[in-house]
Amino acid sequence: MLHHDIIIIGGGLAGLRAAVGLCERYDVGLLSKVHPLRSHSIAAQGGINAALGNNPEGRDDSWEKHAFDTIKGSDYLADQDAVEFMCRDAPSIIYEMEHWGCPFSRFPDGSIAQRPFGGAGFPRTCYSADLTGHVLLNTLYERAVSLGVKVYDEWYLLALASNGERCQGIIAFDFRKGEVVPVQAPATLFATGGYGRVFRHTTNALINYGSGIGIAYKAGVPIKDMECVQFHPTGLIGTYILITEAARGEGGWLTNNRGERFMQRYAPKVAELAPRDIVARSMQTEIDEGRGLEHPLGKYINLDLRHLGEKEIQKKLPGVKSLCKDFVGIDPVFEPIPVMPCEHYSMGGIDTNQHGETVLPGFYAAGECGCVSVHGANRLGGNSLLDTLVFGKAAALAMHEYLQGKSFTGDTALLTSLGKTWERKLENLAKGEERPAHLITKMGHTMSENVGIFREKHKLQQALDDLAVLKERYRRVGVSSPNRHLNYALMKAVEIEYMLDIASAIALGALRREESRGAHYRRDFPLRNDKDWLKHTLVTLGKDGTPGVSYRNVTITNHPPRERIY
Amino acid sequence: MTTPMALLKADSTYTFKIFRYDSKTPEKEPSFSTYQVDVVPGMSVLSALLAIRDEMDGGLSFRCSCRSAVCGSCAMAMNGKIELACRTQVASLGSDLIILEPLPNFEIIKDLVVDMIPFWAKYDQIKPWLIRKTLPVGTEIRQSEEERNRIDQFVHCILCAACYGACPVPSRDPEYLGPAALAKLERFVLDSRDERSPSALEAVNNEKGVWGCDTLFKCIEACPKDVRPTDAIVGLRKSLVKHKFKKLLGMVKDED
Ligand SMILES: Cc1cc2nc3c(=O)[nH]c(=O)nc-3n(C[C@H](O)[C@H](O)[C@H](O)COP(=O)(O)OP(=O)(O)OC[C@H]3O[C@@H](n4cnc5c(N)ncnc54)[C@H](O)[C@@H]3O)c2cc1C
Ligand code: FES
Numbered sequence: 001m002l003h004h005d006i007i008i009i010g011g012g013l014a015g016l017r018a019a020v021g022l023c024e025r026y027d028v029g030l031l032s033k034v035h036p037l038r039s040h041s042i043a044a045q046g047g048i049n050a051a052l053g054n055n056p057e058g059r060d061d062s063w064e065k066h067a068f069d070t071i072k073g074s075d076y077l078a079d080q081d082a083v084e085f086m087c088r089d090a091p092s093i094i095y096e097m098e099h100w101g102c103p104f105s106r107f108p109d110g111s112i113a114q115r116p117f118g119g120a121g122f123p124r125t126c127y128s129a130d131l132t133g134h135v136l137l138n139t140l141y142e143r144a145v146s147l148g149v150k151v152y153d154e155w156y157l158l159a160l161a162s163n164g165e166r167c168q169g170i171i172a173f174d175f176r177k178g179e180v181v182p183v184q185a186p187a188t189l190f191a192t193g194g195y196g197r198v199f200r201h202t203t204n205a206l207i208n209y210g211s212g213i214g215i216a217y218k219a220g221v222p223i224k225d226m227e228c229v230q231f232h233p234t235g236l237i238g239t240y241i242l243i244t245e246a247a248r249g250e251g252g253w254l255t256n257n258r259g260e261r262f263m264q265r266y267a268p269k270v271a272e273l274a275p276r277d278i279v280a281r282s283m284q285t286e287i288d289e290g291r292g293l294e295h296p297l298g299k300y301i302n303l304d305l306r307h308l309g310e311k312e313i314q315k316k317l318p319g320v321k322s323l324c325k326d327f328v329g330i331d332p333v334f335e336p337i338p339v340m341p342c343e344h345y346s347m348g349g350i351d352t353n354q355h356g357e358t359v360l361p362g363f364y365a366a367g368e369c370g371c372v373s374v375h376g377a378n379r380l381g382g383n384s385l386l387d388t389l390v391f392g393k394a395a396a397l398a399m400h401e402y403l404q405g406k407s408f409t410g411d412t413a414l415l416t417s418l419g420k421t422w423e424r425k426l427e428n429l430a431k432g433e434e435r436p437a438h439l440i441t442k443m444g445h446t447m448s449e450n451v452g453i454f455r456e457k458h459k460l461q462q463a464l465d466d467l468a469v470l471k472e473r474y475r476r477v478g479v480s481s482p483n484r485h486l487n488y489a490l491m492k493a494v495e496i497e498y499m500l501d502i503a504s505a506i507a508l509g510a511l512r513r514e515e516s517r518g519a520h521y522r523r524d525f526p527l528r529n530d531k532d533w534l535k536h537t538l539v540t541l542g543k544d545g546t547p548g549v550s551y552r553n554v555t556i557t558n559h560p561p562r563e564r565i566y
Numbered sequence: 567m568t569t570p571m572a573l574l575k576a577d578s579t580y581t582f583k584i585f586r587y588d589s590k591t592p593e594k595e596p597s598f599s600t601y602q603v604d605v606v607p608g609m610s611v612l613s614a615l616l617a618i619r620d621e622m623d624g625g626l627s628f629r630c631s632c633r634s635a636v637c638g639s640c641a642m643a644m645n646g647k648i649e650l651a652c653r654t655q656v657a658s659l660g661s662d663l664i665i666l667e668p669l670p671n672f673e674i675i676k677d678l679v680v681d682m683i684p685f686w687a688k689y690d691q692i693k694p695w696l697i698r699k700t701l702p703v704g705t706e707i708r709q710s711e712e713e714r715n716r717i718d719q720f721v722h723c724i725l726c727a728a729c730y731g732a733c734p735v736p737s738r739d740p741e742y743l744g745p746a747a748l749a750k751l752e753r754f755v756l757d758s759r760d761e762r763s764p765s766a767l768e769a770v771n772n773e774k775g776v777w778g779c780d781t782l783f784k785c786i787e788a789c790p791k792d793v794r795p796t797d798a799i800v801g802l803r804k805s806l807v808k809h810k811f812k813k814l815l816g817m818v819k820d821e822d
Contacts, residue, residue, distance in 0.1 A: 034631050034637075035686075037725060038631040038637040039637075040631070040632070042637050043632050043636050095705060098706040099696075099698065101754075101757070103721050104706075110708030142694050142695040142696070145689075176675065205632045205637070206631060206633050238608060326655070327608065327653075329655060329657075435624070481624050483590075486679055487624075487627070489619065489625070
């Protein structure tokens with residue numbers, strides 16, 4: 001058994017930010033299934049929002065305006081006090097990262113460069129070319145190395161240990177050795193990221209199973225607003241690698257099988273530059289009404305950059321060009337890019353307040369796995385990187401308050417017995433005949449098919465039925481190799497159980513929410529309904545093992561809901 | 567509407583021979599397993615590996631995460647060529663026999679998974695973080711666009727270790743710091759905000775450091791991100807020589 005004051009799970013931005021805030025005072029362990037620099041945060045491109053006012057066009061920006069844009073963008077489902085907290089903290093969070101060495105792009109006056117982004121009234125998105133996640137994650141990792149944070153990389157989180165009153169730590173798995181290891185800690189933080197891979201088509205990394213959310217749920221912690229899932233308009237066909245919104249920002253067109261720029265019909269004023277949820281819905285409509293293009297990999301829409309010309313593409317979108325070349329073998333200078341809308345971001349997650357606290361004392365969550373909520377029903381670009389840092393830091397402070405001057409006696413007996421349960425469980429997984437990869441494929445299929453951009457009652461019910469069948473099949477899951485060490489199929493088998501819970505919570509929340517708000521669109525209830533639905537969905541595991549649904553009112557401070565017009 | 571041609575070519579079957587070894591059972595000799603894979607055009611080596619693990623051999627071990635050439639997990643040797651498996655199209659290897667081997671210059675843990683611990687230890691050794699004594703309050707440290715551009719290529723490094731795998735030196739001297747760590751050091755030395763003293767470079771002023779490089783440029787060839795580690799090594803050598811002269815001329819004091 002290992003012992004730490006604090007155990008953090010996740011080496012992405014949220015986990016690392018929390019770790020560097022604590023490691024000088026506490027014995028902190030940080031555990032991640034991949035090396036921290038391989039975390040999904042590395043892939044973020046566009047930037048991170050903060051009202052610095054560096055851009056000449058953004059001099060009048062303020063954190064209050066940032067907060068308003070965020071609240072409006074969320075379709076009024078965000079908690080306004082939490083949004084204010086995040087936006088107020090944003091500038092100091094950015095300066096801190098810069099002081100730690102983050103190589104932001106610069107303006108001629110030497111200040112941090114800021115660009116315009118969707119849904120924002122001012123250019124307030126700080127960036128480093130199109131690799132903002134890469135520079136932020138490297139900077140935090142460098143900081144963690146300089147402070148000597150203890151990292152357990154290639155270790156898996158298997159379960160949360162709670163005695164019902166307090167969180168006692170976790171059950172971990174040393175992947176290289178193939179051993180179950182209980183970790184006793186008075187404070188535990190999940191920073192395990194999003195669940196993109198629950199869907200068949202997603203921009204997320206291959207490792208984004210979101211199991212942390214499912215593990216918290218299994219331990220009795222409520223999960224919030226799970227039905228709020230962001231779909232990005234332009235995932236590259238086949239791999240669904242993100243093609244940045246900048247492709248349209250620089251003048252790219254979306255065309256259907258008639259060669260028509262259909263966005264002019266749906267959003268005559270802004271066309272391709274309408275908000276993400278609107279563009280994604282329009283593309284899906286074209287495909288559903290038979291105006292998509294056909295390919296063995298699925299129906300798609302063309303993202304046409306050809307009219308921009310080779311020079312412009314090379315200068316402004318070199319990343320897009322190389323992605324197309326490397327991943328579909330085409331050159332966007334001569335051919336349109338085949339794209340489809342696909343899952344991109346998890347607005348929902350583990351229910352926390354703005355200090356990362358959950359209902360379970362000693363258990364915290366931050367980053368994409370958590371839901372404060374600051375993104376409500378639709379996240380603005382550039383706000384999720386900010387979320388990871390602000391709430392990673394806030395959770396660190398909260399854990400400090402929790403631990404300060406107290407001594408805890410850990411329930412080692414509980415941890416030992418849970419560890420043994422997991423030993424047996426892993427043993428059994430070597431026996432079953434249902435292959436994990438097949439279950440994941442089926443789950444992804446029903447989620448993308450039935451819980452996608454357009455939702456309606458019978459489809460959501462279909463998804464829930466399919467998921468129930470998969471849960472039944474999961475009882476017979478097994479892997480072909482009996483080895484425990486570096487057995488990726490075995491870990492997949494462990495994580496799917498949690499993914500199935502997550503998928504069910506998404507479908508269930510979506511079925512119950514009989515309105516359309518932000519990214520959650522119900523064909524059978526196409527309007528927003530503030531009278532009945534200005535509230536968060538909470539899904540909690542019931543004593544009988546079935547999910548219970550309850551609701552909590554949204555916190556409104558300064559901005560009563562208005563119609564969302566852009 | 568045109569349909570992307572590259573996506574419509576017929577499927578074909580490829581033979582994959584993949585290196586197998588398990589450091590937990592060292593008595594078993596390394597071997598190769600053979601798989602037949604239907605490859606659709608545009609398919610990456612990583613996708614083929616995933617298909618093999620999902621459909622044919624659940625026990626096959628290899629690393630991956632982003633599948634978009636940004637996380638640095640999946641460098642390996644493909645028909646002898648060191649590259650990221652996720653960004654290499656099967657068809658681009660120009661043969662219907664594909665041989666996959668782990669990254670050279672590393673201990674093998676299992677199959678295509680190598681022990682990266684020594685690589686990270688070398689990274690840690692060069693103090694890969696911004697060293698700064700004074701900080702402005704409530705604002706950023708100013709840096710001109712030109713100063714930012716100076717570090718740009720080194721900022722792109724994804725620490726995939728392809729350069730280290732391709733470098734001829736580690737097989738001769740396992741303690742050689744290697745191209746990635748030295749490029750990282752230069753990234754900080756060149757950063758206008760960094761205040762490490764020139765004498766801090768003394769740690770690499772030896773055969774384990776900048777003088778170990780044979781300047782054969784293998785690292786530059788192998789880098790999937792167009793970083794030129796040799797530029798960094800040459801740059802560090804110049805800084806060291808410059809510092810030495812300044813010291814000889816009495817222009818700088820010996821720092822403690
Ligand atoms: C392609 C793409 C581009 C994006 N661009 C932007 C952008 O420009 N601006 C913006 O604001 N947002 C962007 N986002 C969103 C943003 O990148 C993410 O929301 C954010 O990086 C999540 O960070 P995190 O720390 O919460 O999680 P992650 O970075 O996903 O880290 C999760 C960590 O948890 C670990 N983990 C998970 N499960 C387990 C387990 N069971 N056991 C052990 N360890 C586990 C992982 O190893 C990893 O270290 C983008 C997202 C995508 C997909
Ligand atoms: S999987 Fe990330 S670089 Fe290949």
